[in-house]
Amino acid sequence: MSEFSFEGRVAVVTGAGRGLGRAYARLLAERGAKVVVNDLGGSIEGDGADIGPAQTVVEEITAAGGTAVADTNDVSTRSGAEAIINRAVEDFGRIDVLVNNAGIIRYAGLPEIEAENLERHLAVHLVGSFNTLRAAWPHFVEQGYGRAVLTTSSGMFGLDNNLSYAAAKAGTVGLARSARLSGEPHNIKVNLIAPAAMTRMGGGEQPDDAQPVPGMPHMPSAAVAPMVAYLAHESCPVNGEIYTAGAGRFARLFIASTEGYVHQDGPATVEDVAANWDSINDEKDYYVPSDLMAWSGSFLKHQFG
Known part of the structure; x- marks a missing residue:
């Protein structure tokens, strides 16, 4: 048996019908987890719905000897998020791992960007992560165990036409940092992944069998999955931290402060x-x-x- 087994564990992976989420779901299933493959099946802008992507991943998992079910509920609504978690509990008896990967992107920046653009990104990335985490939380507390991996992004460093995406992804950092403090007494750990991969939202998805080409980025989704699986495992040693993964590199991101300057003599000017x-x-x-x-x-x- 692998040292990092998920036998007996049940995982929910949102946005798992393609790309990164698919890679996460397949690896967790390969390692023994029973997986709820959630994906609304819409466009990268969040429009439309289709059970096809989630069902295809389930078929891939089952063909490889794993166990999975498809789900198409919408993380951006409270009822949708609760239905996703309930699917895990009803079909598999528990929920141990939550990987919040669902997301959209609608490129826009100032001054043209509309408020609706920001609102929609917040609804899926930030509120969606909150909705599913809140729905899973009572189960985590009751069993004295839980692992959640939220998705942030290097996009929060800034790009002129991804204002809403950057804002929403930065928000998940604050969500995880506070949630981990609530989770510590219950053996619940909440960490973040900032993936680096070629996906539908990030320049075009690379096929599973793509080979490296000298001088060109080689960033398959599968290269991110080992970090996510480690953060989702019972032996994960950290809580509330941010990690990047992709293209063969794994690193920690963190929020830091300089020592700064201390003014001593009266009010500073x-x-x-x-x-x-x-x-x-x-x-x-x-x-x-x-x-x-x-x-x-x-x-x-x-x-x-």
Whole structure:
């Protein structure tokens, strides 16, 4: 038996009909998990619905000897998210792993972007992650175990025409960072993946059998899946962290603070800020706060000795 087995575990993977989600679902099933393959089956903009993608992945899993069922509920609604989790519990008796991968993208930036564009991205990426996590949470607490992997993106670093996508993906970071604190007493871990892959939303999906071409990116979805499986495994050692994976590289992303400049003599002025700009931005001795209280303690340490 593999060291990283999912025998006896039940996983829900959203957005699993194609690309990254498909790769995650297939690997988890290969490692022994029973999998709910959720996918609305719409376009990359979130329009339409089709059971075909989810059902195809289920057929691939079962043909390989695994166990899976297809689901087409919409993560952006509370009822849809609850139905997805209920499908796992009703068909397989429990829910151990939640991988929130469902997403859309509608490229737009300022000044032309409409509010509806932002609202739709938030509904799927951020609210969808919240909806499914909240639906799974009581089951995690009751059994004293749960693993959730939310999806963020390097897109949050910024691109002129992905404003809504970047904002929504940055939001999942705050969601996971706070959820992990609630989960710690119950052996629930919530981490994030920032995948790097060629997908429908990221430049065109590479086929499973694509071979590397010198001088060209080789970024199959399957290259991200090992990190997601590790974060979803019972032996995962971290909680509330962000990891990137793809193209053979695996790395940690984190939110850090510089030590900055401490003004001591009376109220600071704009001139004081300007004069100490280099110290404020100096990345030497930066620190990575574990949570809000840790940041507050470090930020205010000069006042408390």
